[in-house]
Amino acid sequence: MTNMFSRILIANRGEIACRVIRTAQKMGIGTVAVYSDADANALHVAMADEAVHIGGSSVSESYLRADRIIQAAIDTGAEAIHPGYGFLSENPGFVDAVVKAGLVFIGPSADSIRAMGLKDAAKRLMEKAGVPVVPGYHGEAQELVVLASKAREIGYPVLIKARAGGGGKGMRKVDSPDDFAEALGSARREAKSAFGDDRVLVEKYVSKPRHIEVQVFGDNHGNAVHLYERDCSLQRRHQKVIEEAPAPDITPEMRAAMTDAAVKAAKAINYSGAGTIEFIVDASQGLRPDGFWFMEMNTRLQVEHPVTEMITGLDLVEWQLRVAAGEPLPLTQAQIPLNGHAVEARLYAEDPAKGFLPAIGTLHHLTFPATVNGGTVRIETGVRPGDTISPYYDPMIAKIVVHATDRASALHAMEDALLHTEIAGTVTNAAFLAALVRHQGFAAGDVDTGLIDRHLHSLVVPVAMPAGAKELAVLYASGLLIKAVSDDPWTALRGYSHHAPSHYPVTLGEPGQTTRYGVAVLGDDRFEIAAPDTAVDLRVRHDGGGWHITGKGINLKAKTAAIPQGVAIIATGVVATFALIDPLQRAEEAGGAGDxxxxxxxxxxxxxxxxxxxxxxxxxxxxxxxxxxxxxxxxxxxxxxxxxxxxxxxxxxxxxxxxxxxxxxxxxxxxx
Missing domain, CATH: 2.40.50.100 (RNA polymerase II/Efflux pump adaptor protein, barrel-sandwich hybrid domain)
Structure with a gap:
């Protein structure tokens, strides 16, 4: 067996850095983290054996500084660098610099990355290797007359795509020859702005596209295998939202054709390490062995790799480390298992009701479920309670991954996991994700990349505040809940009055209004809450896992979590926050609401x-x-x-x- 690394540096941050560190620790490998100003107290820094500060908060000052990252590896005695994903992970210049410094890059060669770096060149290479590609024009000529002529030959509708980059930038669907020139100009301008390259390719537009990708792995001994497929069709603005493995409704014939094509693609560039071959699939007539085409290759570990790990029982980061150390692939193709179904949801700090506007905030309360109904759950995160979602990086809070015996059970387990994820301090897309896994079309496997956009109005629905949440917040603010869980006899007597019920004033800030309440103690765990126009009698009990509040029209089980100047009421699938206002404190002037x-x-x-x-x-x-x-x-x-x-x-x-x-x-x- 080849000598394994004794120490590696992870050139990344957040959940992927934490993910790599866990596997390295399991293998007895020392770890070095790098961090920016904003990440000085981040989880990945705390987890690593050693951490090196590499610059300011913006990525251009830190995580994109190849020189500082390589120097940090040399200074700490690291023998190899793991790039994670994003940042420098698919930068062939960085790979060259790592190798030149005498270090090992835990990933493919610079030549492999370059071969797949430009979509048009990659597709010409795939055609030579016998991998099916989408009918289209991938040539060098960029004149309008040439591109328009090729579009007519391909047949409308067509898709104009930037040859560099990704993320949907520089991409335009064109339905008619009359619209081609304008769409081409728009795509070119956007591509030039985003990637510094305005060259495009033209492809046939697939009317009901599914995005299915195959996980491949190669080593430095000429071996290459696949680890089955993942379906990543649930997308918004060309960004993946939920991924699953295996692909719903895939036939043995379709899987054999796709995985064979993926392995051919990897071998065509002598690929070493983890990679993903992405295919566009025409689902208009079901999944057919002749209805998929190569789209691009991601020459790194993917965000969604945990679903592959869940169905195979393998650790892909461990495979990366072993291959980079010179070992052959741990298993042959026939030895790689496929068990059950896995689903991953990307939990973000964003506001779906405001066009998925990214959010920031401090995670004053953060709890993930340890178990789910009908399956197992795995949480990949780079944050802890008290951490802040900053404006400098991607606002992902966690990847929630579940595994079950079949797809229906996995979707139920995912809904259960989302409904029992508790976050206070920032808005999230958890309710949107839960609505998505409940969607009838998705549950039935009738999915394509346009599903979210078509049904957005029914997926983004405000979650109603549960009856009793406001009353529980008032009781919390009054301080009277303390006695229900206290063993101190003096605390337990709080609220006691010899002659008449004691009254406690509370001022509560709710969305759009501030209300004064009065709380009266009626007896053991019984209270009256009076607002200006109404009053309600309530009974409140604590069962160890939270509060159970009952009264007329109220039957709520919920938890309370303290947040600065307020309280969060956490029930299944909903978090309601309230401001606690001190009536003795002079309110600050608004400063002119309209000025x-x-x-x-x-x-x-x-x-x-x-x-x-x-x-x-x-x-x-x-x-x-x-x-x-x-x-x-x-x-x-x-x-x-x-x-x-x-x-x-x-x-x-x-x-x-x-x-x-x-x-x-x-x-x-x-x-x-």
Whole structure:
């Protein structure tokens, strides 16, 4: 057996860094983490044997600094670098630099990465290897007349795609020859802006596409195998949302054809390490061995690799380490098992009701289920309670992965896991994910990449506050819940009054309003809560796992979690937060509700479109804020005159004042 590494450096952050560290520790390999300013107290830093600071909070100052990462590996005695995914994981220049420094890159060669780096070149290579590719034009000519002619030959509808990059940028569907020129120009501009390369390819548009990919693995001894397929068709804006393995309704013939093509693709570039061959599948007439085509290869470990691990029982990171150390693949193709069904959901700090706007916040309460009904659950995360979701990186909180004997059981287990994931401190997409796994079409296996967009209105539905949540918050604020779980006799007497029920005032901040309540103790665990217009009698019991509150129209089981200046009420599938207001504390002035705009989240002021003294109209873009890898336009809420505006390039915190308007008489506004 080849000598295994004694120490490796993980050139990444978050959940993938934690994932790699766990396997390395299991194998007795020392680990070195790298971190930015924002990640100084991150979980991956705490888990590693050693950690090295590599720069500022932005990725350009830290996780994309190949020179600093390589130097950190040398300085700490690491023998190899694991890139995780994203950042530098598919950068052939980084691989060359790692090798030049005398270190091992835990992944494929730079040549393999380059071979698959450009979509058009990769597809020509795949055609030579006998791998089916989508009918289309992948040539060098980029003139409009040539591309339009090729589109006619392929047959409309067609898809214009940027030859570099991904994530849906530089991609346009064209239904008619009349629309081709305009779509081409738009795709080119977006591709140039995103990737610095405006060259495109033209392909046949598949009317009911499914995204099915095959996990492949190669070594440095000429071996290559597959570890079955994953279905990643549930996507939004070309980004994966839920992945599963194996693919629903796949036939043995279809699997054999796809996996054979994937292994051919890996062998064509002498691939070593973990990789994924992604196929586009025409599901309009079911899954057919002649209805899939090569789309691209990801020359790294994928975000969704845990579903493959769950159905095979294998550790893909361990395989990566063994292959990089020079060992042959641990198993032959015939030895790789396939058991049950696995599903992964990506849990993000984002607000589906606001167009999936990325969110930030401190995770004041964070609990994941240890068990689920009908299956097993696995949580991949890089955060702990008390950690902050920052504006600098992807807002993923965790990957929730479940495994069961069959697909229906796995979907039920996933819903159970999502409903019992408890997070207070930031908004999440958990309810959206739960609605998705309940969706009849998805449950029936009738899925394609457009399912989410077609049914978005029914998937993004506000979760109603459960009856009793507000009353439980009032009792929490009163302090009277303490006696129900206290062994201290003096605390247990709290609320006792010899002659008449004691009354406790509470001021509760709810969405859009502030309400004063009065709480009266009626007896052992019995209370009356009076609002200005109503009163309700309640009984509250604590069963060890939470509170059970009952009364007229109320039968709620929930937990309470303290958050700064407030409380979170956590019931199955819903978290309701309330502000606890001290009536003796003088309220701060609002600062003129209509005279200023504040930052909705921390971010970078990317551009400023107006200046002090300018007259602006309602809806006019005043500035652009960059946060969570996205740009957000800040618009004027009303007509007015700019008094002050933040400077371009400023890094702002949440609720920082961005714009202040002058107070003008209505006649002056009209005149202007």
């Amino acid at each position: 200023r705009l504040t930052a909705p989240m921390p971010g970078l002021v990317k551009s400023v479109r107006v200046s002090a003294g300018d007259m602006v109209k309602k809806g006019q873009v005043l500035l652009v804020l960059e946060a969570m890898k996205m740009e957000h336009s800040i618009t004027a809420p009303h007509d007015g005159k700019i008094a002050e505006i933040v400077k371009e390039g400023a890094q702002v915190k949440e609720k920082t004042a961005l714009v202040r308007f002058e107070e003008l008489e209505s006649a002056e506004l009209t005149k202007k």
